[in-house]
Amino acid sequence: MGNQSSARQRKCCDCANREKARKKPLSRREGGGIMVGEIFVKTILNKHRRRDSWFLDDYSLNPYQFCDFNCIYCYIRGSKYGGNMREGLAVKINAPTLLEKELLRRAKRKEYGFIALSSATEPWMHIEKKYELTRKCLKVIAKFKFPVHCLTKSTLILRDLDLLEEIDKNAILPSDLSKLKHGTLITFSLSTLEEKIAKIFEPSAPKPRERLEALQKVKNAGFHAGVAYIPVLPFLSDSDEQLEEMIRTAKEFNADYVFVGALTLHGINDLYYKVIEKHFPELLSKYKQLFKIFSQPGRDYQLRLEKKAKVFCEKYRVRYRIL
Ligand code: SF4
Numbered sequence: 001m002g003n004q005s006s007a008r009q010r011k012c013c014d015c016a017n018r019e020k021a022r023k024k025p026l027s028r029r030e031g032g033g034i035m036v037g038e039i040f041v042k043t044i045l046n047k048h049r050r051r052d053s054w055f056l057d058d059y060s061l062n063p064y065q066f067c068d069f070n071c072i073y074c075y076i077r078g079s080k081y082g083g084n085m086r087e088g089l090a091v092k093i094n095a096p097t098l099l100e101k102e103l104l105r106r107a108k109r110k111e112y113g114f115i116a117l118s119s120a121t122e123p124w125m126h127i128e129k130k131y132e133l134t135r136k137c138l139k140v141i142a143k144f145k146f147p148v149h150c151l152t153k154s155t156l157i158l159r160d161l162d163l164l165e166e167i168d169k170n171a172i173l174p175s176d177l178s179k180l181k182h183g184t185l186i187t188f189s190l191s192t193l194e195e196k197i198a199k200i201f202e203p204s205a206p207k208p209r210e211r212l213e214a215l216q217k218v219k220n221a222g223f224h225a226g227v228a229y230i231p232v233l234p235f236l237s238d239s240d241e242q243l244e245e246m247i248r249t250a251k252e253f254n255a256d257y258v259f260v261g262a263l264t265l266h267g268i269n270d271l272y273y274k275v276i277e278k279h280f281p282e283l284l285s286k287y288k289q290l291f292k293i294f295s296q297p298g299r300d301y302q303l304r305l306e307k308k309a310k311v312f313c314e315k316y317r318v319r320y321r322i323l
Pocket residue numbers: 012013014066067068069070071073074075076120121122153205
């Protein structure tokens with residue numbers, strides 16, 4: 001995603017699956033009712049050219065290929081291999097071993113930085129219950145004292161609070177981020193507070209309320225945590241009133257910070273429009289107008305979101321972004 005807003009959307013759904021995976025899985029197994037491929041990858045830790053100014057990560061790590069939450073707006077769907085996410089769903093079975101080697105090398109050079117877990121998959125998706133691959137990666141991250149930024153829609157993250165607490169206390173932060181005083185950041189991603197709308201656009205993810213309750217639990221456990229309303233859905237969750245309610249709600253659930261980002265439709269226009277046509281036919285022409293250039297809303301739309309988000313964050317005394 002070239003523009004800033006779509007780069008943010010990629011935090012939960014990144015098509016740039018940079019690890020060089022084998023194209024065909026070694027095997028396919030049944031996992032949680034769906035067939036899951038098992039693949040070996042050559043690399044697992046992506047080093048960014050520049051730190052992400054919103055999420056503060058210098059690295060990203062994706063233990064799985066694609067995602068079983070199947071969000072309609074997911075950026076992965078627009079990628080070269082993302083047409084059928086369920087068929088491509090795969091476990092990178094050598095991820096912890098590779099991560100151990102890569103973090104050993106980075107730690108020796110003192111190249112500490114936040115690892116985004118994840119940028120191109122949901123690290124705590126349903127099949128993680130069986131494979132525990134994310135948990136194994138967290139053990140490696142804790143061992144080498146790297147900080148981690150967890151980006152999730154899943155309540156399964158609560159299973160791993162023991163490891164995340166260890167990372168939170170012991171991680172070595174980059175010197176310019178030492179004021180954060182937390183080695184673990186946890187951000188829950190939502191696109192709407194309305195259950196009915198979430199069910200349409202995020203069919204297999206936990207309900208918005210469940211994510212917010214998980215946020216409350218991680219806050220009660222002492223973590224630095226917030227909400228990413230990325231992407232907000234045009235005409236469905238982006239009105240001034242809705243933005244205000246979303247930020248007020250984040251505060252009620254004790255969020256330290258909030259992000260708000262726009263939807264982009266690169267490579268997924270047709271699929272998204274089909275869903276709009278089915279469930280909200282009256283909105284189709286408005287969508288086509290809003291996304292007529294480069295599959296993303298114009299600059300004015302993005303600026304309005306940012307301006308309103310800042311106003312409501314100030315009103316409800318919650319930080320707009322982490323720093
Ligand atoms: S949770 Fe949704 S948006 Fe995120 S990677 Fe999975 S399908 Fe994509």
